Amino acid sequence: MTTAETHPLATETATRFDVDRVREDFPILNRQVHGKPLVYLDSAASAQKPTVVIEAVAACYREDYANIHRGVHMLSEHLTTQYEAVREEVRSFLNAASEKEIVFTRGATEGVNLVASSFVRPRLRAGDEIIVTGMEHHSNIVPWQMLGEETGAVLKVVPVQDDGSIRLEDFEALLSERTRFVSVVHVSNALGTINPVREMIALAHERDVPVLLDGAQAVPHMSVDVQALDCDFYVFSGHKIYGPSGVGALYGKSRWLKEMPPYHGGGDMIRSVSFEKTEYADPPQRFEAGTPNICGVIGMGVAIRYLRSLGLEAVAAHEHDLLVYATERLSQIPGLRLLGTAPEKAGVVSFIMDCAHPHDIGTILDRSGIAIRAGHHCAQPVMQRFQVPATARASFGLYNTRAEVDKLVEALEKVRKLFA
């Protein structure tokens, strides 16, 4: 165990997490971009895939493929078993109480929309309130606005402080008699802020208000325990945890899922259908209409196993080391300003430069083989809050290194020279 005096990271990561070994698991890291070795600093947009995931998806099609939940033949039964095993994998990943609380989705976006439509909509009347924060991804703003237009409910927004954090007292002040739902981002993709969600949930629950957490950026970087958090819903996407895109999962407490009407109608979500009366299946199948992205789910299961085999604590420590190092080095670049300096942060550095627009930064970095994101990061209200049109953002995955941070800094010096 570490003591208060020694930095917990430097020593532990060196022994417990071998990044050079880990990099060998990601074939794309061998490629070149514009003649330079790829430096991939855009994992918050989407993470790269390890060989085990790529192979699992390929093998699913090559050796195991059939439709699931409907065949008596061997392939279908076999793949159904594998598919359902991923549900257990996700349950254990989030420490949910039961597999029945895990609904497969297309990703975090669909998870939020499902909850908005099947859980929140029936509870809303004109004038009711839904609380979000000022740092939400568009996927946790627009579904609520759409509900608002339909029902007359209004969105209340917890303000973001200058360092990119929110204050619990501001959140508490927004909770009112009319609050019907709280939906907040666990970790911000634009600022990296880790929100005090446990305290927020407790405050909301004191008033019997259910809470959804958007965990798209949290699950890649920290271990999440939905029972300890006591959240009512939790959503994430497979592609940000080194799995395939277009798949993800929604966790919902059994007591809520049971009372929720279906989201989409179709095959697989029914118990029986006749033109007189259709009976819906129990959760989670009730929310999984149609043939899903079967091999994608299989791939997501392998990705979760891969991530856990490295140890989430070790991954978190490694990424925190990169964050601390990058923050220190970037802060020394004249004319560079970091956006999002909250004390609790995940591996995201958003920044602007006096001399150059984020787009120009992005293009120049790209020519050095460095992939970052430039733009509003699907969080335009955050840009408005900080009065910038866009930011440049470097985000770290488990395969990044300090040497890559050095390359980033070097390239940013080049930007400064060009535009000075």
Added chain:
Amino acid sequence: MSELSDLYQEVILDHNRKPRNFRAIDPCSHDAAGYNPLCGDQVHVYVNVEGDRIKEVGFQGEGCAISTASASIMTESLEGKTLAEAEALFQSFHALLVDSSRPLDANLGKLAVLAGVRDYPSRVKCATLAWHALHAALEGESEASSE
């Protein structure tokens, strides 16, 4: 492979640092806003047209070096042009950015420094944003989107 210096030529860097005609023209005969929803770049273009001739063009806004320089060079290139000449210039400019097989149109003048943009497909919209706004202004629309 093209070099960064082909994109960020000295002329472009200079127009980015000191954009020409960077002002609202009030009153003006035509104006419109241009917006690139992908990156949030925005520009407002103001034009005074007398008869069928463009007397002056100004712009304001916030954007990357490419969109700022392109808007700045555009305002200089258009002064004194007829509406038909302006339209033809836009067509040539657009072709310059999207079709590398096309020979350089001599009428482009200073606009030709933006030719390097065609090697950066994701940046073409930056270079055409002000032009779309100009087009919208002359057509009597209030807004243009680069999408």
